[in-house]
Amino acid sequence: MRFARFTLGLAAGAVLGFGLASGRLSPAHAATPTTGQGPAPIPAAPVAAEPVTRAFTLIGTEYQGSKFWTPGTLICYQGERIKLTVTNKIMSEPKVHGFSVPDFGIRKEIESGKTEVIEFIADKPGIHSLFCHLHPAHIGGQLLVLPK
Numbered sequence: 001m002r003f004a005r006f007t008l009g010l011a012a013g014a015v016l017g018f019g020l021a022s023g024r025l026s027p028a029h030a031a032t033p034t035t036g037q038g039p040a041p042i043p044a045a046p047v048a049a050e051p052v053t054r055a056f057t058l059i060g061t062e063y064q065g066s067k068f069w070t071p072g073t074l075i076c077y078q079g080e081r082i083k084l085t086v087t088n089k090i091m092s093e094p095k096v097h098g099f100s101v102p103d104f105g106i107r108k109e110i111e112s113g114k115t116e117v118i119e120f121i122a123d124k125p126g127i128h129s130l131f132c133h134l135h136p137a138h139i140g141g142q143l144l145v146l147p148k
Helices: 002-021
Strands: 053-063 066-070 073-077 081-088 096-101 106-111 115-121 126-131 140-146
Touching: 053 073, 066 140, 073 081, 081 096, 081 106, 096 115, 106 115
Parallel strands: 053 081, 073 140
Antiparallel strands: 053 066, 081 115, 096 106, 096 126, 126 140
């Protein structure tokens, strides 16, 4: 009998530990006593006051005459706050390059050697072009916003 209680207690502890580790139970839920009338209600998931911020650093570079932003592809989830730190390290002419993501209303000019910080909410899922609006023939890339 003593072994059966120990085994039952061990199994209950394992199930509770798995529930806490997997995020299915909160510590408050685990400590909630029951009255014998069924399981205690599961509390609602907390709602984040602010969206998650995803930060990227992009560098404007030139290699053998080709100008581009590195990295060329950015990936995030819908609803995230995006913080882009964009630095123009292209030293050849022209000395100013644009950074544009039209689907999100972003349009900046960045001088050689300068950095701009751009923030926005990625609220539109899909593939969005990013490019130099001053010289559209170069410096292209994409922002992939995955649906929630």
